[in-house]
Amino acid sequence: MKPTQDYILEHFDLYNRTMFGGTLPVLPVRLTNARTYMGMLTCRKRVGWFGRKQCSDFCLRISQRFDYSEQQLQDTLIHEMIHYYIGYHQLRDTSAHGTVFMQMMNDINRNFGRHITVSHRTSREERVQLLGNQPRPxxxxxxxxxxxxxxxxxxxxxxxxxxxxxxxxxxxxxxxxxxxxxxxxxxxxxxxxxxxxxxxxxxxxxxxxxxxxxxxxxxxxxxx
Ligand SMILES: [Zn+2]
Known part of the structure; x- marks a missing residue:
């Protein structure tokens, strides 16, 4: 399936209420043509009080380039929402997919029967496969x-x-x-x-x- 704004916003709202305690404000969603990621959360970083980095102006990017199964698209969205939760609430994590991220991901997988992984941005094989079998000159x-x-x-x-x-x-x-x-x-x-x-x-x-x-x-x- 191809992602649409409506689908993403509707599911954002659903997961926000059921998985993230309704704490996440709605954010701009951009559908892109990227080949290098399926989903990506971007923000503006600035150094706040005491040198602490703060993020603002969050934006969720989902690539339309790929032909997702419904579960893949949903898991991609939830994956990015975990990043958003950590960034929005300014939780400190050990790395991009550090202990806080992994803990939340594992809890959501267990409690909601999801199959979220940390590979959405990195798995080349998966992205090649999703491009389909037609030749790409x-x-x-x-x-x-x-x-x-x-x-x-x-x-x-x-x-x-x-x-x-x-x-x-x-x-x-x-x-x-x-x-x-x-x-x-x-x-x-x-x-x-x-x-x-x-x-x-x-x-x-x-x-x-x-x-x-x-x-x-x-x-x-x-x-x-
Ligand atoms: Zn990630």
Missing amino acids: RVFAIIAMSNGKYCIKVVPRIAQRVRTMHRRLTADPQVCSVAWYYSTDPFFALYPSSMGRRMQYIDLDEARPHLSAATPLSVESLSL
Whole structure:
């Protein structure tokens, strides 16, 4: 199912009353197209009295990119609501999914028969699976950086864009080499496609089996 504002707000209200004592004020919900997360709670951090960090302007982001089961969507929402509860009530936790988070998560799972995990933001396999089985054609560069690391840059599948990005990348003094590929492997579908400056680091060992099945492209003789 695809998430909607109505569905999320309705279930936010239900879980707020049943799981969080009705203590959470309604917050803005943004439906995004993100590939990198299913749900994310954002806030504005500022340093308050005695150097204590305080969060305000909470916003809940849910990605519409994925085809969720109803339970997955609900668990994603509850997961983010635990973050919201901890942030809103300024509870101190040991880390993002620290002891306070885990305690609340386990209590909710036990008392309400949920299956919330801490992996909503991190499980690559799960997100690849949720993208579905249809091929995802992508054109991307694997960039060797001068610091010894590798980056990936996905661009729109338009020859002109590829050439423009290639010129930009090869002019960058931090870039050692650029190799272009075409692939329909969902592995590459999670990296956002853009003409912006941002690129992602990529673990070459993890990517190698996917890269060896990809088609190398020559920028000089491109016909996309
Ligand atoms: Zn989380």
